[in-house]
Amino acid sequence: MTDHVVLSLDEARALGLDILRAAGLSEPHAQAIADVVIAGQRDECHSHGLYRLPGVVHSIRAGKVDPQAVPDVVDHAPGVVRVDAHFGFSPLAFALGRPKLVEKARRQGIAALAINNCFHFSALWPEVEAIAAEGVVALALTPSHSWVAPAGGTKPVFGTNPIAFAWPRPDGTPFVFDFATSVIARGDIELHRRAGKPLQEGWAIDGEGTPTTDAEAALAGAMLTFGGHKGSALAAMIELLAGPLIGDMTSAESMAFDDGARAAPCHGELILALDPAVFLGVDAPRHIDRAEKMFGAIVEQGARLPSQRRYEARRRSLAGGVSIPKPLHDELVALRPT
Amino acid sequence: MTDHVVLSLDEARALGLDILRAAGLSEPHAQAIADVVIAGQRDECHSHGLYRLPGVVHSIRAGKVDPQAVPDVVDHAPGVVRVDAHFGFSPLAFALGRPKLVEKARRQGIAALAINNCFHFSALWPEVEAIAAEGVVALALTPSHSWVAPAGGTKPVFGTNPIAFAWPRPDGTPFVFDFATSVIARGDIELHRRAGKPLQEGWAIDGEGTPTTDAEAALAGAMLTFGGHKGSALAAMIELLAGPLIGDMTSAESMAFDDGARAAPCHGELILALDPAVFLGVDAPRHIDRAEKMFGAIVEQGARLPSQRRYEARRRSLAGGVSIPKPLHDELVALRPT
Numbered sequence: 001m002t003d004h005v006v007l008s009l010d011e012a013r014a015l016g017l018d019i020l021r022a023a024g025l026s027e028p029h030a031q032a033i034a035d036v037v038i039a040g041q042r043d044e045c046h047s048h049g050l051y052r053l054p055g056v057v058h059s060i061r062a063g064k065v066d067p068q069a070v071p072d073v074v075d076h077a078p079g080v081v082r083v084d085a086h087f088g089f090s091p092l093a094f095a096l097g098r099p100k101l102v103e104k105a106r107r108q109g110i111a112a113l114a115i116n117n118c119f120h121f122s123a124l125w126p127e128v129e130a131i132a133a134e135g136v137v138a139l140a141l142t143p144s145h146s147w148v149a150p151a152g153g154t155k156p157v158f159g160t161n162p163i164a165f166a167w168p169r170p171d172g173t174p175f176v177f178d179f180a181t182s183v184i185a186r187g188d189i190e191l192h193r194r195a196g197k198p199l200q201e202g203w204a205i206d207g208e209g210t211p212t213t214d215a216e217a218a219l220a221g222a223m224l225t226f227g228g229h230k231g232s233a234l235a236a237m238i239e240l241l242a243g244p245l246i247g248d249m250t251s252a253e254s255m256a257f258d259d260g261a262r263a264a265p266c267h268g269e270l271i272l273a274l275d276p277a278v279f280l281g282v283d284a285p286r287h288i289d290r291a292e293k294m295f296g297a298i299v300e301q302g303a304r305l306p307s308q309r310r311y312e313a314r315r316r317s318l319a320g321g322v323s324i325p326k327p328l329h330d331e332l333v334a335l336r337p338t
Numbered sequence: 339m340t341d342h343v344v345l346s347l348d349e350a351r352a353l354g355l356d357i358l359r360a361a362g363l364s365e366p367h368a369q370a371i372a373d374v375v376i377a378g379q380r381d382e383c384h385s386h387g388l389y390r391l392p393g394v395v396h397s398i399r400a401g402k403v404d405p406q407a408v409p410d411v412v413d414h415a416p417g418v419v420r421v422d423a424h425f426g427f428s429p430l431a432f433a434l435g436r437p438k439l440v441e442k443a444r445r446q447g448i449a450a451l452a453i454n455n456c457f458h459f460s461a462l463w464p465e466v467e468a469i470a471a472e473g474v475v476a477l478a479l480t481p482s483h484s485w486v487a488p489a490g491g492t493k494p495v496f497g498t499n500p501i502a503f504a505w506p507r508p509d510g511t512p513f514v515f516d517f518a519t520s521v522i523a524r525g526d527i528e529l530h531r532r533a534g535k536p537l538q539e540g541w542a543i544d545g546e547g548t549p550t551t552d553a554e555a556a557l558a559g560a561m562l563t564f565g566g567h568k569g570s571a572l573a574a575m576i577e578l579l580a581g582p583l584i585g586d587m588t589s590a591e592s593m594a595f596d597d598g599a600r601a602a603p604c605h606g607e608l609i610l611a612l613d614p615a616v617f618l619g620v621d622a623p624r625h626i627d628r629a630e631k632m633f634g635a636i637v638e639q640g641a642r643l644p645s646q647r648r649y650e651a652r653r654r655s656l657a658g659g660v661s662i663p664k665p666l667h668d669e670l671v672a673l674r675p676t
Contacts, residue, residue, distance in 0.1 A: 079446035108417035153641030177571035227565025233515035244629040303491030
């Protein structure tokens with residue numbers, strides 16, 4: 001059993017901020033990144049927690065990311081707000097674009113936020129959850145790097161292309177999901193490689209297109225989409241909507257742009273926001289209650305809502321802090337200025 | 339081998355129109371339904387072709403559907419058009435709402451069409467394809483009847499909840515997919531029952547929640563979602579967006595509303611439209627070309643685009659007509675006035 005270090009959320013955040021500032025990030029970027037990394041750690045999404053910080057630092061040192069970039073928010077069309085991130089990290093670009101997106105959704109009923117020229121390493125659920133906290137339904141999509149083969153194919157085309165969704169609930173904890181359209185997240189393949197553990201069947205193929213359970217071979221070959229041709233179709237949709245539609249790179253172009261630097265992927269992101277208050281008017285409570293009945297029908301038969309485990313982890317972390325493996329803590333402390 | 343009857347597309351349409359008019363549908367409804375049923379037959383989507391007409395007739399005879407309903411198109415918000423179908427079938431409601439949806443997408447960048455109080459039996463791809471024919475990206479979602487268990491559960495909550503997407507392509511045949519978030523379409527379970535064929539493992543559970551390959555037991559139990567918890571999350575999203583968000587029924591409510599009549603499901607539908615011309619402006623051709631490169635990377639490795647098989651069938655049918663099993667043809671001719 002690996003030794004663990006327990007930190008309060010404040011201590012974890014202070015450690016993260018020290019590292020981010022030392023890496024040369026502007027204060028707004030450091031704060032925005034600390035927010036999402038600590039949220040990931042708090043909810044025990046370990047692959048999107050403090051574990052991400054060495055990668056953030058590497059992406060800056062590789063000379064790809066501008067740590068001081070000031071995102072531009074542009075009112076592009078009645079239903080569209082754009083943020084040009086100017087090759088900085090995504091959390092600040094999203095945080096600056098969100099108010100305008102929500103404002104547009106409240107006026108139009110539906111609106112889109114397109115983020116361009118942006119480096120991504122964080123989960124999407126903190127973003128859709130933040131929109132749902134304002135009572136607005138949210139859907140977020142991004143490509144990544146071309147690591148995933150299309151159904152029936154042998155070579156990578158798609159990214160892990162996550163899709164995240166949030167539905168505000170009267171009790172305050174929204175219905176949220178966030179999943180990769182690959183069978184498994186790229187980060188999980190990396191974790192298997194680090195741990196020397198075999199992959200499950202059906203996760204990946206090697207460089208020749210043959211199924212493999214070897215993490216190294218999978219990283220050199222291609223991952224597969226979840227759900228066969230249906231997951232593959234969704235992955236294609238995400239490429240199109242969060243790439244060409246918003247004038248940004250596909251996963252294959254993003255991978256070529258990286259040019260072997262192994263930095264965080266640079267690409268676009270599309271976030272849709274739909275305001276139930278506009279769709280429903282004074283009848284909103286009655287219809288929101290229909291959704292609550294559906295959640296009840298799921299939970300009452302012993303099935304889990306997608307966000308349930310994360311909210312349980314959040315309660316634990318808020319009470320007792322977060323626990324991180326000692327080797328990761330050592331790695332983080334080494335990145336902190338002395 | 340079952341005998342087949344070959345009809346030209348004009349003959350198939352004339353047969354369909356005769357049946358629809360005889361069933362008491364107004365001329366606009368009959369034409370709109372004939373369009374989608376013949377499109378299904380033409381593309382060899384047999385479960386959405388002429389096979390659907392007996393169900394259409396049954397739904398009217400069961401007294402659920404108003405065959406003369408006149409849909410109301412309402413300009414609800416800058417980004418939202420609503421159609422109240424007044425308990426008629428969906429094809430006419432969609433056809434009347436589409437021009438306003440496309441107009442709004444062209445002005446706002448993104449817009450939504452919400453159809454309420456509507457009976458659904460048709461595939462969604464003819465709808466998204468019609469929007470893509472105007473150069474606009476489309477995404478369509480509907481619930482159905484609660485036949486599908488959530489991941490980790492044993493009892494039905496979700497409908498087969500299809501999702502359809504279309505992306506316009508410069509060569510005129512859009513990238514289109516349309517799939518149920520259940521492992522398989524309800525119609526396919528029905529076809530297995532009719533043919534006395536066992537289901538595949540993983541498609542369904544019986545009334546006790548135990549996996550089954552018996553079509554009768556599956557129809558009495560629950561179907562499963564594709565892709566485990568990810569497909570289940572998508573099914574929930576579709577329930578929420580095309581149900582409570584637009585003030586319409588969930589799949590469970592729709593099933594209760596049917597009250598054993600076995601009519602076509604009555605529920606809402608949400609269609610989103612995004613105009614690349616608004617998002618991209620004068621740079622559109624350069625970014626559309628990025629999408630074409632991605633399609634090329636899929637096809638060049640021998641993988642299939644989701645719409646490819648359907649377009650091949652279309653070419654065959656346009657040249658040589660459609661072939662339908664003689665028993666179905668007999669059933670259809672019996673529904674035609676003499």
